Amino acid sequence: GAVVSQHPSRVICKSGTSVKIECRSLDFQATTMFWYRQFPKQSLMLMATSNEGSKATYEQGVEKDKFLINHASLTLSTLTVTSAHPEDSSFYICSAFEDGADTQYFGPGTRLTVL
């Protein structure tokens, strides 16, 4: 299957700082990428849909000014958690949609801990 990477895999930051997470499709181009969040013992929750060259579409209840998404190329989307607080601590997972396979492929996730 297609490969999606995320960087960093784990990050610890102080409250009030911003954190950027990168999502890359390594062997295919993706016009659409997705960002999810997963709290302990819960399922994945879709945060936003990232479309190359256009603004992201956020799910209801997700603050677009807090979770900045940029999809500047067909292989890279970034999620920036601005002014992070302890309640933003979570497992953030991206996925990339491969048109040819009509399938989303997921990255390994980024564990964010805000102190």
Add this chain to the structure above:
Amino acid sequence: DAKTTQPPSMDCAEGRAANLPCNHSTISGNEYVYWYRQIHSQGPQYIIHGLKNNETNEMASLIITEDRKSSTLILPHATLRDTAVYYCIVRVGRAAGNKLTFGGGTRVLVKP
């Protein structure tokens, strides 16, 4: 998207076939059935998907009933590494944005 219903957990014996059921009684004609699994602290892994025909790949088989209201994922020879949460998801086609909605999944424990 159509909702899915899966048993919250099930145990399987190593080396035996694991049959994971999923109900999706409100599925529409253009909605696909996707299966993913998530091993602890990792991103979900794609397994298989189908529309109405049965599908098989190197990981698993997907059996969809004729009325498409339910499906079964079959892991032919379960190994300890198949222990994971398995998600059955019904997705609309490209026009609706290709979004996936994850439910609770089935927590599968493969025992020696």
